[in-house]
Amino acid sequence: MRLNQLLSSEQLTSDLLFELFEKADAMHEGVYDCLKGKIIATVFFESSTRTRLSFESAVLRLGGSILSTENAKEMSSAIKGETLMDTLRVIQSYADIVIVRHGHNTELLEVAKNLYPMKIINAGAGSGEHPTQALLDTYTIYRKYNRLNNLKICVVGDLLFGRTIHSLVKVISQFENITIYGVSPDLLHLPQEYVEYIEKNGATYTKCNNIHEVPDDIDVMYCTRTQSERFKDVKEVQEIVVNLKTLERFKNVIVMHPLPRNSEIAPEVDGDPRAVYFEQAKNGMYARMALLEYLIKEV
Numbered sequence: 001m002r003l004n005q006l007l008s009s010e011q012l013t014s015d016l017l018f019e020l021f022e023k024a025d026a027m028h029e030g031v032y033d034c035l036k037g038k039i040i041a042t043v044f045f046e047s048s049t050r051t052r053l054s055f056e057s058a059v060l061r062l063g064g065s066i067l068s069t070e071n072a073k074e075m076s077s078a079i080k081g082e083t084l085m086d087t088l089r090v091i092q093s094y095a096d097i098v099i100v101r102h103g104h105n106t107e108l109l110e111v112a113k114n115l116y117p118m119k120i121i122n123a124g125a126g127s128g129e130h131p132t133q134a135l136l137d138t139y140t141i142y143r144k145y146n147r148l149n150n151l152k153i154c155v156v157g158d159l160l161f162g163r164t165i166h167s168l169v170k171v172i173s174q175f176e177n178i179t180i181y182g183v184s185p186d187l188l189h190l191p192q193e194y195v196e197y198i199e200k201n202g203a204t205y206t207k208c209n210n211i212h213e214v215p216d217d218i219d220v221m222y223c224t225r226t227q228s229e230r231f232k233d234v235k236e237v238q239e240i241v242v243n244l245k246t247l248e249r250f251k252n253v254i255v256m257h258p259l260p261r262n263s264e265i266a267p268e269v270d271g272d273p274r275a276v277y278f279e280q281a282k283n284g285m286y287a288r289m290a291l292l293e294y295l296i297k298e299v
Ligand code: NCD
Pocket: 050, 051, 124, 130, 133, 163, 164, 224, 225, 258, 259, 260
């Protein structure tokens, strides 16, 4: 069944991923105008650089036009007490696809269900999910390794509030022979519901106390910042820093990060061939072009 809405990474089946990867590869080369005459709205209740701008660049590259409210929390009628449901119901008549970032983990998902078949993309919901980030993350891994099975992935940092982590572990664990190692500060472990999801999918999750416990032969090291905006006692968190010394024994790894970073990856890593985070951000634009093309197509 074709999707009208991308709300959870659970919708990113392997078939859909590979269809989107193929399209995203083609988007690197060709000229596409599938959004010509279409209007796409970006409605962001939380801050964003990459997600919003890569979506907007994707829209423009596909010949579409954009309606944008980048600070919807204060600059939309939300501040006047309007519900998300009413806001989206109105935007429905202005735009062909609506891309929403929201501060609450599940409200957008519930509202979107009630507005079906309105075309809606979840561009990050609270500390819950960020499915288009998982799309571009798996796309980046696939471009490097030409596979999404038989991978050892280490996720580092704020595994409790990091929505990019939550969506990535859900998507990647559907593939064969996936081992995930989690390294986080004490207060920020991966919630049990995600550990259970990984294990239900047949993948393995190992909680590590520090990076020294992670085996040398991992394929991916995925770092994230502490989500300090969601965390009251941020001073208590001992940040885990990845630098060239940390990476010495990980010879064949790629180092990923959804960005923005704070100090969790030392700038000295940027020039190392294992660092792919800027390329990852660029891949995001192509992956989002592929997703927009998929959603606008009437078949
Ligand atoms: C992430 C997000 O918003 O969840 N950024 C992004 O979309 N690239 C990660 C973060 O804010 O730490």
